Structures are given as C-alpha cells and as structure tokens.
Amino acid sequence: MPKLTSVRDLEELRREILSERGGEDPNRLWIAICAGTGCLALGAGRVIDAFKAELEKRGLAEAIEIKETGCPGFCEKGTIVVVNPAGICYLQVRPEDVPEIVEETIQKGRLVDRLLYEDPITAEKAIYEDQIPFYKHQMRLLIKDNIKINPKNIDDYIALGGYRALAEVLSGMSPDEVIEVIKRSHLRGRGGGGFPTGVKWEATRSASGQPKYIIINCDEGDPGAFMDRALMEGNPHSVLEGLIIGAYAIGSSQGYIYVRMEYPLAVENSLLALEQAREYGLLGKDILGSGFDFDVRLHRGAGAFVSGESTALMNALEGKVGEPRPKYVHTSQSGVWNRPSCLNNVETLANIPLIINSGADWFCSIGTERSKGTKIFSLVGKVNNTGLVEVPMGMSLNDIIFKIGGGIPGGKRIKGAQTGGPSGGVIPEEYLDTAIDFDELTNLGSMMGSGSIIVLDEDTCAIDLARYFVDFLCDESCGKCVPCREGLRRMREILNGIVSGKGEEGDLDKLEEIARLMRAASLCALGRTAVNPFLSTLNHFRDEYEAHIREKRCPALVCKPLVSYFIQPEVCIGCRLCQKSCPRAAISGEEKEASVIDQSLCTRCGVCLDVCPPKIRAITKTSGKSSDSHSSGMRNANSGSSHKASRGDRS
Amino acid sequence: MVDREKVLEIIEGYRGQDGILIQLLLDLQAEFNWIPREAISIVSEQLRVPKSQIYRIASFYKAMSLCPVGRHSIQVCMGTACQVRGAQKVLDLTGSRLMIKPGETTHDMSFSLRRVNCLGCCAMGPVIVVDKDYHGNVTAEGVDRIIERYD
Incomplete structure (x- = not known):
C-alpha cells in the first residue's frame, strides 16, 4: 500500500475503500460479531467459526462478510451478533444457533425471536440495539463504532x-490553536x-x-x-x-x-x-x-x-x-x-x-457545568446488566443502575455503589440520586477514578469490602514510602481482626489515626487515597463496624469466622447432596434422614448452601450470638442475622 | 539447561534500544514460562546490566516468575466484581482441590495457582483462566469440572 502523502490522498483512499465495499449498495449483507475479551471468553470464537462454516456450506461465503468487531459493552448478553444493514441484534448467541440465523434471517429475511432481547417485565422483544433499554438510555459517542469495525483493519476506521x-x-x-480548542472544550x-x-x-x-x-x-x-x-x-x-x-x-x-x-x-x-x-x-x-x-x-x-x-x-x-x-x-x-x-x-x-470534528462548543453542550462530555462506566457487581455504559456526565447512579443496568438480581435490595476502584469509596443507597460528575463524586467521599461502578446488594459486607481493598493495596504498595507500606499493613491487621471476630474497642480510632497519617504523608496517590474505602465505609456504615466489633456479628452474613451453617432437621429430606460436596466431610446423616453439620469440622465454605436443592432450602446461615448455642437445627434467629438459602443472587 | 541461542535471539531483537529491560524479561518469561538463572546471567553479560537490577525487576512484577511453574497455569480473578460474586470461595476451593496455596505449584508440576487482579471480563465473574481459556460464572461444582479437563 502506498504511503499517504497528503490530506487529499487520505480522502482518495477513503473513497476507494468505500467503493470497493459496495458503498453504493445499501442492501449488502454483513454480520458483526463481537470478538472482545468478554465475548471471546463466552465462546465467540466458536460462533465465528460456525458462521464461517455455515456460510461456506450454503455458498454464501463470498457474498456475506463476517466482521469480528470490538466490544459494544453489553457483556452480560454475549456473544453479540448484529445482522447488517438492518441492524438486527441477537444476544447470547451460541454456535448451535448459527444455522437458524443464516437460514431464517440471512436467507429468508425473518427474525429468530428467541435470540432477540426480551424485556424482563413486559416480555416485549427488541429488534434493534437502540430499542434495548441497556443501550437506549446511553449516549454512545466513544464506543458506538466498536460493533461496526474490525479493530485489526485500519480501513474499517478510515471508512467511517x-x-x-x-x-x-x-x-x-497551529499547535496553539489545537490546544485552544481542547482548553475550550473543558475536557478533563x-x-x-x-x-x-x-x-x-x-x-x-x-x-x-x-x-x-x-x-x-x-x-x-x-x-x-x-x-x-x-x-x-x-x-x-x-x-x-x-x-x-x-x-x-x-x-x-x-x-x-x-x-x-x-x-x-x-x-x-x-x-x-x-x-x-x-x-x-x-x-x-x-x-x-x-x-x-x-x-x-x-x-x-x-x-x-x-x-x-x-x-x-x-x-x-x-x-x-x-x-x-x-x-x-x-x-x-x-x-x-x-x-x-x-x-x-x-x-x-x-x-x-470527536472534539476536533464537532467542535468545542458541541462538546461543552454535553454534561454538567464543570464536567463536560460523556463518561464510560463499567457497571459490574450485583447488577442485572453488567457491561460498559457511556452516559453524559451528570446522570444519577440510580438511573445508571436501574434504567440501564436493569436493577439488582434476585429481588435483592441495593446497599450502595462503590466507585473509583481502590482509591474511591462506597456511596450508600440514600445518595444514589446525586447527579454524578468529577466534583460530585469527590464531595460524596468517593471519586470518579477510571469509572468503575460496583453495585452492592444487601449480601455485601461493607467491612469485608474495605478489607478487600486494603488487602489489594497492601499487595500492590511498592513499599518505597513508610506511611503507605506500614500504614496499609497495620490497617490490614486490624481489619482482618475485625472480620474474624477479634475486633476490640478502640480499633476504629486506631484505623482513623493511621488513615489521617497516610493521607498526609504518603509519597504518591496510591497511599494518599488508599484510605478512602475504609473512611467512606466507616462514614456510612459505622453500625456495621460496631456489630462486628461489639456483637461479633456480620449483618450481611459474609465474614466467614462470624457465620455458621445449620441444617433444619424438619426441612432436610436427607438427599445427602451436601454430604457429597462438603470438602471437609463435616456433614453426616443417613439417607432420607436429616443431615447434621459438625461445627468443629466446618470451614464455612458455604458449598452445602449452594448445592442444597432450591425446592428444599434446608440450610440456614446465621451470624451473631444466637448461633453459638445451636448444634443442629436453627429454628429462630431472633438476635442474630439469618437468611435461608437463597438462589438467584448470581444470575 | 537454558537454550542460550534463544536467549541471545530475544536480546538481539532489542539491541540498540533504551529502556527495554522489562520488555525483554517479559519475552523470556513467555518463552520459558519462567525466568531461569542462566538466562539472567546471559542478559546481564550481554547488556552490561548488574544482575541485582534484573532480579529487582523480576521480583517486583507479578508477571515474572523466578521459579519453574506448572504445565498449566490457573489464574483466579480477584477483581472487585468477581470478589462480590464469590471469587474467594472459588480460589479457596481451587486451592484445596489442588492442595496448594496461591503462588504455588503442585508436586507433579501440572498446575500453578495464581491470584490475578481483574481481567476485565467482569460480566462473567467469578472467572478462572486456565492457560489461555477463560471460564466464567464459575460455581463450586464448576471448579472440579474445569480442573479435570486439564488433568
């Protein structure tokens, strides 16, 4: 390919690419298949192979192009296949669905209903991307082209x-003019x-x-x-x-x-x-x-x-x-x-x-007063539609989580959202209505960070989450400066104590003192912001910290050393599934008789609760003082927290 | 024994460039699946870099290993999204099934277990990656099935 030596050459090339691709023929069929890491992990490679084989078999390989594209963001529903030019969007496509798509949609022009998006409430089907709520409420400026281009081919980008x-x-x-435009756009x-x-x-x-x-x-x-x-x-x-x-x-x-x-x-x-x-x-x-x-x-x-x-x-x-x-x-x-x-x-x-093409004024028209443009967030955790969402700055977390994310799986209650990664903080439910941008998130004690939103439901323990981030940062701290290296280790020790029932009065004061010091004296932002997950959870969930320390109880039933599992003898049918899957052989009992967990052997891994058939649900998980005195059945859980084996919290 | 020619070939690819030590060590890691002592000697001698500096880098980064690893590498993603969906349980179960801790290799050199921080496929958490295969939405029963496939 000859080098482009002028702007005219570039435009010439663009025209050539477009005409080669039958730019004049708007009816040309082509199939976009997401080949991003998420979809590939879900088997997109096999879907792509199946399409190639199927088109070959039907003698359509020449006429119909298959494009292996980038990630459009709806990772929850991979593998994503879009049949163009109509833009019919099929979700969760498996290799065995491919012959039907080719026969029905490609050859006969009919829809394959079961692969279309179905609204979980109204059961209405959506044919095109922009009818799906996940996409409909977004403003996709940066990731909209991902599903249209093969990232391995520069011509695709030039064509667009x-x-x-x-x-x-x-x-x-001039360079100064470029800088001026970017400054005027207020891009941060x-x-x-x-x-x-x-x-x-x-x-x-x-x-x-x-x-x-x-x-x-x-x-x-x-x-x-x-x-x-x-x-x-x-x-x-x-x-x-x-x-x-x-x-x-x-x-x-x-x-x-x-x-x-x-x-x-x-x-x-x-x-x-x-x-x-x-x-x-x-x-x-x-x-x-x-x-x-x-x-x-x-x-x-x-x-x-x-x-x-x-x-x-x-x-x-x-x-x-x-x-x-x-x-x-x-x-x-x-x-x-x-x-x-x-x-x-x-x-x-x-x-x-985008700013150069459409101008600083256009860019400034999107977003809030001090944060312009859109932001891509990764919406993950306990949310129905995991994926990447691009929204204008200033949308509320509630809108992102419920309108785009489709709410919390398994009918659970939302507890809050963690933003900003290990440097950010937890925002509790009552503040989720705030319009978020760089400054608002900082005001809430969190930060924008790179834009992760981790949705937390009632089964997430705030202290365990803080401990997770401190643990993460402890591993990742380079150790060059003392406040970060030692501060994180001491914080980890104290938090590990709290989650394993060894918390003492005064622990929280110690943690706050360490946090103050780290914030003031660490060399880089890793150490200075490392305290945010702890401080924000303490600020919003102090009662949970106190329950762990004073009552040795984990209200969310997460912290292993503070929970116990029991089998309700009157519910258990003695199928012995739990016995077979217990890695420590801690469960005993005859067939068709209620099984019993030996608490001295139990490691609280929770496998028994996972395998207990959903129709039976004989296993309870409890935390707090009441659980100590029980050896088998857990009939009431007045003073402790408890819930029955619940399924579907991971959809 | 380390294939000296291979090491020299990798070094040759970077000849004359600045700041390539990390890239070079990553290539050695990819080639041998760990960074053998002899390879470090050759790099040190060829690039005239003190061995201490190479060890400093190789011990700092998670992607580099100074001891041999198993035929199959198992990475359990411990990113936040996987974490809130039960990655700890998956890691514990994998470890107890293989009877090793994260960072260790089984006696028969078939598996190495590693924690990894977010692979960016959060929609399918908890995630286990064996060699280059991603396994998503891993459940307690799933761990056994995945390991068996590579046994």
Whole structure:
C-alpha cells in the first residue's frame, strides 16, 4: 500500500475503500460479531467459526462478510451478533444457533425471536440495539463504532471517517490553536484525576527540553474497570488518532502506548494498529505531507498496580522498576528520561478526534457545568446488566443502575455503589440520586477514578469490602514510602481482626489515626487515597463496624469466622447432596434422614448452601450470638442475622 | 539447561534500544514460562546490566516468575466484581482441590495457582483462566469440572 502523502490522498483512499465495499449498495449483507475479551471468553470464537462454516456450506461465503468487531459493552448478553444493514441484534448467541440465523434471517429475511432481547417485565422483544433499554438510555459517542469495525483493519476506521480530525489539524491548525480548542472544550482527564487536558498539553508544550514524550496510559489497574480495554481492543485507531493530534499540539516526536499485559488482546490490536498506521504514513516521517514527524512504541506493563501512577509508569518506560518518584517537579517539565512528558488516559485521547470534528462548543453542550462530555462506566457487581455504559456526565447512579443496568438480581435490595476502584469509596443507597460528575463524586467521599461502578446488594459486607481493598493495596504498595507500606499493613491487621471476630474497642480510632497519617504523608496517590474505602465505609456504615466489633456479628452474613451453617432437621429430606460436596466431610446423616453439620469440622465454605436443592432450602446461615448455642437445627434467629438459602443472587 | 541461542535471539531483537529491560524479561518469561538463572546471567553479560537490577525487576512484577511453574497455569480473578460474586470461595476451593496455596505449584508440576487482579471480563465473574481459556460464572461444582479437563 502506498504511503499517504497528503490530506487529499487520505480522502482518495477513503473513497476507494468505500467503493470497493459496495458503498453504493445499501442492501449488502454483513454480520458483526463481537470478538472482545468478554465475548471471546463466552465462546465467540466458536460462533465465528460456525458462521464461517455455515456460510461456506450454503455458498454464501463470498457474498456475506463476517466482521469480528470490538466490544459494544453489553457483556452480560454475549456473544453479540448484529445482522447488517438492518441492524438486527441477537444476544447470547451460541454456535448451535448459527444455522437458524443464516437460514431464517440471512436467507429468508425473518427474525429468530428467541435470540432477540426480551424485556424482563413486559416480555416485549427488541429488534434493534437502540430499542434495548441497556443501550437506549446511553449516549454512545466513544464506543458506538466498536460493533461496526474490525479493530485489526485500519480501513474499517478510515471508512467511517477516521483520521479526518488528524487531517484537519495537520492541514490547517497551529499547535496553539489545537490546544485552544481542547482548553475550550473543558475536557478533563478520564484516568481519575480529572485534570484539564488542554492545560496539561499547554504545560508540556511550553516546557523547555527536547525531545518531548506523549504517552497513552492503558495500565487500567482498577479492578472492575475495563473501558480502556474495550477502546484499545475495539477501536485502537480512535485512540491513536487522539495521540497523534496530542503529539502535534505539544511538539512531541516520540510516543508510547503503555498497556498492561493482563490485556493480551489490547496489546495485539495496538501493535497491529501501529503497524498499519505506519504503512499508510499516518506515523513516521512527514505525516500527510505536513512536515510533522511522530512515531510510537508499545510498552507492556508486567503486573503492578502502582505502575499506572504517572511517575511510576515513566520509570517503567525507562526499563526501571515501576515505582513512583517524588513529584517535586511536574512530569510535564521532567518526565521520561527527565524530558517534558505528557501522560493521557485512553478514553481522554479517544475524545480528541470527536472534539476536533464537532467542535468545542458541541462538546461543552454535553454534561454538567464543570464536567463536560460523556463518561464510560463499567457497571459490574450485583447488577442485572453488567457491561460498559457511556452516559453524559451528570446522570444519577440510580438511573445508571436501574434504567440501564436493569436493577439488582434476585429481588435483592441495593446497599450502595462503590466507585473509583481502590482509591474511591462506597456511596450508600440514600445518595444514589446525586447527579454524578468529577466534583460530585469527590464531595460524596468517593471519586470518579477510571469509572468503575460496583453495585452492592444487601449480601455485601461493607467491612469485608474495605478489607478487600486494603488487602489489594497492601499487595500492590511498592513499599518505597513508610506511611503507605506500614500504614496499609497495620490497617490490614486490624481489619482482618475485625472480620474474624477479634475486633476490640478502640480499633476504629486506631484505623482513623493511621488513615489521617497516610493521607498526609504518603509519597504518591496510591497511599494518599488508599484510605478512602475504609473512611467512606466507616462514614456510612459505622453500625456495621460496631456489630462486628461489639456483637461479633456480620449483618450481611459474609465474614466467614462470624457465620455458621445449620441444617433444619424438619426441612432436610436427607438427599445427602451436601454430604457429597462438603470438602471437609463435616456433614453426616443417613439417607432420607436429616443431615447434621459438625461445627468443629466446618470451614464455612458455604458449598452445602449452594448445592442444597432450591425446592428444599434446608440450610440456614446465621451470624451473631444466637448461633453459638445451636448444634443442629436453627429454628429462630431472633438476635442474630439469618437468611435461608437463597438462589438467584448470581444470575 | 537454558537454550542460550534463544536467549541471545530475544536480546538481539532489542539491541540498540533504551529502556527495554522489562520488555525483554517479559519475552523470556513467555518463552520459558519462567525466568531461569542462566538466562539472567546471559542478559546481564550481554547488556552490561548488574544482575541485582534484573532480579529487582523480576521480583517486583507479578508477571515474572523466578521459579519453574506448572504445565498449566490457573489464574483466579480477584477483581472487585468477581470478589462480590464469590471469587474467594472459588480460589479457596481451587486451592484445596489442588492442595496448594496461591503462588504455588503442585508436586507433579501440572498446575500453578495464581491470584490475578481483574481481567476485565467482569460480566462473567467469578472467572478462572486456565492457560489461555477463560471460564466464567464459575460455581463450586464448576471448579472440579474445569480442573479435570486439564488433568
């Protein structure tokens, strides 16, 4: 493929691609199949193979294109198949459904009803994406193209108008003008900090020293967040285009993509994107004949959460251990190899082409007063529709969880939502109505972070969750500064004590003191924000902490050492399923007689409760003083918490 | 014994570039499934980097292993979404089934068990990844079935 040496070449190429693809024929059939990590894990690979084989068998392989696309976000319902040009959206497609889709929809033009989305309440079917509530209430600017393009083929991106923003920038805008547009758009960094992107670019541009570096941060370490993965995997060129524009604006000739290696597909697709962009001359010397030189290298992270911190990431790029360094001088002045460096998040950069194409005013018309544009959230945890949702800033968590997420599975009650990953906090039910943006979330004691929303139901223990994050950060703390290293360890010790029934009066005061110190004295943001999960849960769920410490009771029945399992003798039918699955052989009893759990052997793994047939539900789980005196049946649970074996809390 | 030629070939691919030590060690890890002592000696000698610096990196990152690992690697995702859906139970059961703790390898070198922080497929949590295969919505009974498949 010849290199593109001018903006005209790019437009020419776009026309060629479109005409080659029968741009004039709007009836051309093609099938989009999500091949993102989520769907692949659910078996999308086999669905793709089945389609190829079926089309081959029917002699349609030539006429109908199969596109392996990026992730459209509705991971709960994978594998997702969209039959175009009509846009018929089939969900949870399995290989055995494929012949029917080909025969009915492709050949006869009829719908396969059972694969369409069905509203759980009205049982109404939805044919197209935009009729499905999960999509209907979103505003999909960044991830809308994921289901239309094959991320491994640059032509797909170009066909949809890709690199037009870059062409506009290189052919008619000065770097200062680009920075001005981004500043006017009030775009704020999507990686968590929310720092204005235009200001960051300006600072790097005006810093002295050459060369300058610009870096994509795709070290998405927050557990439960995967929007950067979806963009980098599903539409890498949109991010790359943003990067090249950024490089032009700040005057950089060398860029980096930093991807965590837990995302192998994102690594693969990014490398391909770089190669293809280079072939077309969209990277390299004299890009589109503008005289601007820029190239990009990919760096894989090697499994360290702290390496997503800006200075740590820059250390890693230099081949050193990815630990933070003190920020006496901002990285825009002195970053990688002590040169001016600009680090931008994946989602931030994906916004850049949109802003250039549609203008800062358009961008400002979306969102709240101080947070503009959309934000992709990953909606996970105890929610019906897990997946990626892109909404305008300012939507309430309630709307996201109930209108888009479809509420809580198993008829359970919502307890709250955790946002911002390990640096964020828990927002209890009563505040879920707040319109969320960068500042509102901070006001609530949490933060935007990279945008994970982990929905918690009544079966989630606030203390166990705080302990989980402290434990996570304890493992991930690099150990360079004392407040973070020692503070987290002591917090972990105390919290582990509380969840195992060894909590003492005064524990909470100690934890608060440690938290104050860590917040004031840690070297980097990991340590300074590590206390948020604890402080926010203490703030909103102090009574639960007190129940653990004073009554040795876990109200949510989660903390293992504080719960016990009992078999109700009058309910048990003696099927002995629980006996067979108990890993410690702690359950005994004859067939057709009630089984009994030997509490001294029981490890509280809960397998018995999982396997007890839903019709029987003979096993109870309790916590609190009442459980101590029982040896077999648990007939009433007045003073303790208890609930019957409940199914369906994992749909 | 480590294939010296292979190590040299990997080093050659990065010749003349700055800041490549982590990338190079990742490649060695991918090639040998761990980073053998001899390989570290060769890298140290070829790149004129102190061994201490290489060990520092190799011991810092989770993706690198300084001891041999089993034929099959089992990763249990401990991301928040999996966590609230019962990942701890899945990890405990996997460990007790294999009779090892996370970070260990079975005596017959068939399995290594590792905790991993969020693989980004939260819709199907709890998730276990064996080698390159993802298994989602893992239940207590599911653990046995998955392990048996690779035995």
